[in-house]
Amino acid sequence: MPSTQSAIVRWVEVSTPSAYHESLMIYLGHCRHVRVAEFLGEGDVSMIPRFTSVRMHTDKIPKPMRRCTTEAWIIKLTKSTVTFEGLVFLEPETDGEPRTLLSSSITTIVTVSTQPMRAVPIPTGLGIVVEKQPSKWAVESFAIPAMPTVVPADSFEYRFHVRDSDADRFGHVTNAKYVIFFSDALMAGARAGRFAHRSGDVKWFEIMFEKEVKPLQEVVVVCWFEERQEAYIFLLKGEDGIVDSKGRMFVGDVDRRKAQL
Structure with a gap:
C-alpha cells in the first residue's frame, strides 16, 4: 500500500473565490477517499470527516483545465480517528519550472458503525499506520486556539x-x-x-x-x-x-x- 496517495486532476471551477475553496475541498476529499476505500472496502464500518482545515498558500488561482496534483498521507492516529495531511499543487506549464503549492490541509476522520451510527475503534488488521510526520503547516494548524462558540449579541x-x-x-x-x-x-x-x-x-x-x-x-x-x-x-x-x-x-x-x- 503506498504511503502517499496522489491524484492528477484538471481544474474546472474557479469562477469565484468560494467556488475555488469548494474545489479544493472536492479534490482533497477525492484523494483522501481513495485511501479510505483501500482500508475499508465493503461492510458496515465507514469513515466520515469530523474536522477539516484548508489553508491557501498563494493567490495564484489556476485557470480552467490547468493540471493539478493532490497528495494525501496519514500523520496521526487515535483509537477511532485517522488524521490526513493533504497538499494541492499547480503543475508547471513549461518543463523545468517548479510546481506551485496552492493549498495544504489536515482532515480528521472518525471510524463509525452504520448499524447503528456510532464511533467505533479502528478495525484491526487494516494496516493503517502513521506514514509521515506532520509538516510545519500541519503543526501550525494544530496550534491554533480553539474556535469560539459564545455567540455575541450583535451576531x-x-x-x-x-x-x-x-x-x-x-x-x-x-x-x-x-x-x-x-x-x-x-x-x-x-x-x-x-x-x-x-x-x-x-x-x-x-x-x-x-x-x-x-x-x-x-x-x-x-x-x-x-x-x-x-x-x-x-x-x-x-x-x-x-x-x-x-x-x-x-x-x-x-x-x-x-x-x-
Missing part, C-alpha cells in the same frame, strides 16, 4: 434552504458544500454592511462537522467577526436549533512562504 444570521443539488446520489449533503454555506453567509453579511471582508479575503478556513443537515431543510448560519483571531466564526443550525456544523474563516494576506516539505 449576524443568514437563513436559507439547503438545495437538493447540494446532496450526492445517496442523499447526503457533501462536505464541500459547507464552505459554500459559510461563504454565502459571509457575503450576505458584507452586503448588509455588517462585515468588512468577503470570501476573496479568506486565507484559511476550518469546518467542524457535528451533525448532518438534510436536503430541502431550512437552516440558519449564525456568524460574527472574532477580532482577536482575525476570523469569522460560523454556527450552522438546523430546524431543531441544534448546531450541525461550525466554521472559521481567517482573513488577511495570503501566506506566500515557499513550499519546502
Whole structure:
C-alpha cells in the first residue's frame, strides 16, 4: 500500500473565490477517499470527516483545465480517528519550472458503525499506520486556539434552504458544500454592511462537522467577526436549533512562504 496517495486532476471551477475553496475541498476529499476505500472496502464500518482545515498558500488561482496534483498521507492516529495531511499543487506549464503549492490541509476522520451510527475503534488488521510526520503547516494548524462558540449579541444570521443539488446520489449533503454555506453567509453579511471582508479575503478556513443537515431543510448560519483571531466564526443550525456544523474563516494576506516539505 503506498504511503502517499496522489491524484492528477484538471481544474474546472474557479469562477469565484468560494467556488475555488469548494474545489479544493472536492479534490482533497477525492484523494483522501481513495485511501479510505483501500482500508475499508465493503461492510458496515465507514469513515466520515469530523474536522477539516484548508489553508491557501498563494493567490495564484489556476485557470480552467490547468493540471493539478493532490497528495494525501496519514500523520496521526487515535483509537477511532485517522488524521490526513493533504497538499494541492499547480503543475508547471513549461518543463523545468517548479510546481506551485496552492493549498495544504489536515482532515480528521472518525471510524463509525452504520448499524447503528456510532464511533467505533479502528478495525484491526487494516494496516493503517502513521506514514509521515506532520509538516510545519500541519503543526501550525494544530496550534491554533480553539474556535469560539459564545455567540455575541450583535451576531449576524443568514437563513436559507439547503438545495437538493447540494446532496450526492445517496442523499447526503457533501462536505464541500459547507464552505459554500459559510461563504454565502459571509457575503450576505458584507452586503448588509455588517462585515468588512468577503470570501476573496479568506486565507484559511476550518469546518467542524457535528451533525448532518438534510436536503430541502431550512437552516440558519449564525456568524460574527472574532477580532482577536482575525476570523469569522460560523454556527450552522438546523430546524431543531441544534448546531450541525461550525466554521472559521481567517482573513488577511495570503501566506506566500515557499513550499519546502
